[in-house]
Amino acid sequence: MQKTKKKLRFVKEVSDVLCNCCGRSCKVRWAEIDLYEYAKIDVVWGYGSEHDGEEHLVHLCAPCFFKITENFKLPTRRDQNE
Numbered sequence: 001m002q003k004t005k006k007k008l009r010f011v012k013e014v015s016d017v018l019c020n021c022c023g024r025s026c027k028v029r030w031a032e033i034d035l036y037e038y039a040k041i042d043v044v045w046g047y048g049s050e051h052d053g054e055e056h057l058v059h060l061c062a063p064c065f066f067k068i069t070e071n072f073k074l075p076t077r078r079d080q081n082e
Contacts, residue, residue, distance in 0.1 A: 019061035021068070026061045039065040 017026040017036045026038035041058040045051035060068065069076045 017059050019064050020058045021060055021064035024061055026059060037062050 014036075017038050018024065019026055019038065026036050028035045028037045039060045039062075041056070041060070043056045043058075045054045045056075
């Protein structure tokens with residue numbers, strides 16, 4: 001026989017993802033389902049850099065991502081890098 005006791009657990013649920021560039025929601029409605037379409041940049045600056053130890057988390061909606069990356073000198077798509 002097992003003895004059990006009830007525990008309450010609080011779970012954080014993502015209710016929305018906002019673009020750091022334009023401030024709009026990255027939520028996309030598809031076939032009655034809410035999806036999130038965004039690029040995520042997660043940076044921890046290394047030892048000795050000007051921003052040593054700083055952590056940054058950026059979310060970009062698809063339009064902002066492509067607007068920002070369209071002028072990059074090198075391609076961002078993996079299939080173009082090969």
